[in-house]
Amino acid sequence: ESMFKVGFLSDVYQERPVGPEGISKVTTRFPPEPNGFLHIGHSKAIAINFGFAKYHGGECYLRFDDTNPAGEKKEYDDSIEDTVRWLGFKPVKITHSSDNFDRLYALAEALIEKGGAYVCHCTKSEIVDQRGGKKGEKPRYGCSHRSRPTSESMTEFRAMRDGKYKPGEAALRMKQNLEDGNPQMWDVFAYRIPAKKKDEEEEGDEEESRENDTRENGAEAAESNEVQYAGPHYRTGDKWKIYPTYDFTHCLCDSFEGITHSLCTTEFELSRVSYDWLNNELDVYRPMQREYGRLSVSGTILSKRKIHELVKNKYVRARDDPRLYTLPALRRRGVPPGAILSFVNELGVTKAVTNIEVKRFETSVRRYLEVTVPRLMLVLDPVKVVIDNLPDDHLEMVELPFSKDPAMGSHTIPFAKIVYIERSDFREVDSPDYFRLAPGKTVGLMKAPFPITATSFEKDPSTGNITIIHATYEKPADGSAPKKPKSFIHWVASSSERHSPIKAEVRIINPLFKSDNPAAHPEGFLKDVNPDSEEIFPNAMIETGFEEIRRRAPWPAEAGEKAVADEAKTDEEHARSDASTMPGNVDADRGDSFKAAARPETCRFQGMRMGYFCVDKESSAEKLVLNRIVSLKEDTGK
Ligand code: ATP
Numbered sequence: 001e002s003m004f005k006v007g008f009l010s011d012v013y014q015e016r017p018v019g020p021e022g023i024s025k026v027t028t029r030f031p032p033e034p035n036g037f038l039h040i041g042h043s044k045a046i047a048i049n050f051g052f053a054k055y056h057g058g059e060c061y062l063r064f065d066d067t068n069p070a071g072e073k074k075e076y077d078d079s080i081e082d083t084v085r086w087l088g089f090k091p092v093k094i095t096h097s098s099d100n101f102d103r104l105y106a107l108a109e110a111l112i113e114k115g116g117a118y119v120c121h122c123t124k125s126e127i128v129d130q131r132g133g134k135k136g137e138k139p140r141y142g143c144s145h146r147s148r149p150t151s152e153s154m155t156e157f158r159a160m161r162d163g164k165y166k167p168g169e170a171a172l173r174m175k176q177n178l179e180d181g182n183p184q185m186w187d188v189f190a191y192r193i194p195a196k197k198k199d200e201e202e203e204g205d206e207e208e209s210r211e212n213d214t215r216e217n218g219a220e221a222a223e224s225n226e227v228q229y230a231g232p233h234y235r236t237g238d239k240w241k242i243y244p245t246y247d248f249t250h251c252l253c254d255s256f257e258g259i260t261h262s263l264c265t266t267e268f269e270l271s272r273v274s275y276d277w278l279n280n281e282l283d284v285y286r287p288m289q290r291e292y293g294r295l296s297v298s299g300t301i302l303s304k305r306k307i308h309e310l311v312k313n314k315y316v317r318a319r320d321d322p323r324l325y326t327l328p329a330l331r332r333r334g335v336p337p338g339a340i341l342s343f344v345n346e347l348g349v350t351k352a353v354t355n356i357e358v359k360r361f362e363t364s365v366r367r368y369l370e371v372t373v374p375r376l377m378l379v380l381d382p383v384k385v386v387i388d389n390l391p392d393d394h395l396e397m398v399e400l401p402f403s404k405d406p407a408m409g410s411h412t413i414p415f416a417k418i419v420y421i422e423r424s425d426f427r428e429v430d431s432p433d434y435f436r437l438a439p440g441k442t443v444g445l446m447k448a449p450f451p452i453t454a455t456s457f458e459k460d461p462s463t464g465n466i467t468i469i470h471a472t473y474e475k476p477a478d479g480s481a482p483k484k485p486k487s488f489i490h491w492v493a494s495s496s497e498r499h500s501p502i503k504a505e506v507r508i509i510n511p512l513f514k515s516d517n518p519a520a521h522p523e524g525f526l527k528d529v530n531p532d533s534e535e536i537f538p539n540a541m542i543e544t545g546f547e548e549i550r551r552r553a554p555w556p557a558e559a560g561e562k563a564v565a566d567e568a569k570t571d572e573e574h575a576r577s578d579a580s581t582m583p584g585n586v587d588a589d590r591g592d593s594f595k596a597a598a599r600p601e602t603c604r605f606q607g608m609r610m611g612y613f614c615v616d617k618e619s620s621a622e623k624l625v626l627n628r629i630v631s632l633k634e635d636t637g638k
Pocket residue numbers: 030031032033034036040041042044045204205206207209263264265293294295296302
């Protein structure tokens with residue numbers, strides 16, 4: 001059942017406001033701040049905003065809420081847009097809060113003009129006191145600036161704009177209602193002068209995002225003697241020293257864009273009153289804000305600052321390391337966009353915060369991959385088997401279906417005298433409760449016509465590792481059917497150059513943390529890092545069907561990936577037309593290599609008995625690197 005049909009989102013739709021003139025369709029926005037990569041939690045916000053609009057035949061904006069120059073970057077802006085498109089959504093328009101800086105400034109002056117805002121010079125602790133103290137134990141009162149003449153506030157606001165005040169020395173506050181029980185009505189900030197962060201590397205932390213929301217960080221800076229202006233802003237440069245707060249910006253930008261349903265997380269529930277208050281004071285179109293529960297994921301960390309620490313201390317290789325839960329990391333790991341969307345849909349949407357363990361997410365991904373990706377055989381840790389009773393040049397082609405679903409088709413793979421099997425599928429000493437290969441024991445090779453029986457093995461005397469297993473091919477001489485073995489193992493064969501397996505380095509992804517709540521570790525979350533979070537198998541082998549899977553990726557194409565493939569195709573065509581107009585100058589094959597090289601994450605498959613795998617972006621022409629997306633079953637380990 002679609003999450004839009006029943007429950008919270010259906011109720012919200014019933015309440016749809018009558019839009020301003022010209023607006024008749026559902027219009028939503030996804031409003032990220034470009035201060036980091038999106039993470040799995042954001043996929044819920046994306047699915048809700050884009051999905052809700054789509055479901056009702058409406059439109060969704062991608063609006064970058066870029067009102068804090070400290071920490072916002074073009075790089076994040078690009079990455080976020082890319083992620084939204086990867087998930088298969090097309091914003092009707094891409095906007096930035098900063099597009100409206102002039103218009104917002106004019107409205108701030110208009111608000112001052114009508115007595116709705118004043119410039120305040122109080123420190124953070126003075127403001128806390130005016131708001132009734134830390135515990136709300138004291139009566140609330142307005143400061144002396146609250147009653148200053150409108151013209152004085154106007155002059156001071158322009159002085160703020162013109163750089164006459166340092167960060168924290170002045171802010172514009174809305175003149176709301178101190179009697180109201182809702183703290184969001186206690187004269188919240190409209191404009192502040194943001195300060196440069198002490199450590200430029202240090203990025204925002206979502207765990208504190210609401211309190212630490214840029215709206216009041218001007219006041220904080222005054223107490224720490226911080227006087228450097230933040231900036232430059234990645235879009236408006238040095239034009240502004242003052243920046244509008246979330247509380248001032250969000251409702252107005254929603255209004256400008258004709259948003260009908262402004263859907264946000266429940267931390268903003270109390271803000272709904274000031275949202276309506278400001279649009280009302282300024283007499284502009286009032287969209288409807290409604291709040292849903294966040295998606296919180298345990299067993300990992302999503303905080304930008306903490307991810308930065310993991311990278312800096314080399315626990316992970318980058319912010320898109322497949323062990324992380326940023327969306328670029330999940331993408332790189334090979335999780336299909338459709339799996340993420342179906343996961344969000346499965347969870348449904350209510351006002352309550354949804355707490356999910358990463359394991360549950362993986363279960364959902366596994367279920368999705370099971371029915372969507374092709375299968376082939378991959379041996380993680382190969383050991384050589386020589387089938388002594390086959391001639392050296394023996395070659396049989398064996399048909400292997402790509403799936404249980406015949407519609408996915410099949411491919412043929414070579415079977416030869418030399419095959420490689422998983423080291424863990426062989427035992428030196430047989431036992432009655434063991435069903436795979438051991439001396440004297442017969443085992444089936446998946447889809448091969450006849451089973452094999454191990455006869456002996458050779459060891460490297462220096463390491464004690466088995467180097468070769470000798471076996472015989474159990475093909476009855478009289479042409480009768482062979483006895484069906486108790487179990488079947490996966491394998492790859494090697495005969496000629498053309499029929500040799502493809503080598504790969506496989507990275508097995510294990511949980512990055514030992515506990516479900518790394519942030520709660522008494523000595524800090526880094527102490528909770530699992531030392532075996534990644535196991536590397538440098539000599540894995542894949543059967544030859546991999547080439548076809550790689551050529552056909554994404555396979556099968558799904559919404560987001562099809563869009564991506566189409567973009568690639570456009571490029572391909574582009575290359576072709578370039579080639580025809582500039583003979584000799586352009587490689588006409590560029591389009592193809594672009595597609596394969598640029599989208600490694602769309603090449604995924606099931607390695608029978610071993611899990612789901614995907615090409616990692618570190619792969620090169622010389623070296624193929626695969627990530628294991630998830631195991632076949634929960635907790636099977638290797
Ligand atoms: P973070 O600090 O984790 O990036 P944020 O709230 O600061 O979180 P924004 O970039 O402001 O991130 O978020 C963009 C949108 O995504 C907002 O509407 C926000 O409410 C929503 N969002 C962020 N995190 C989650 C989550 N865990 N679950 C659902 N929606 C979320």
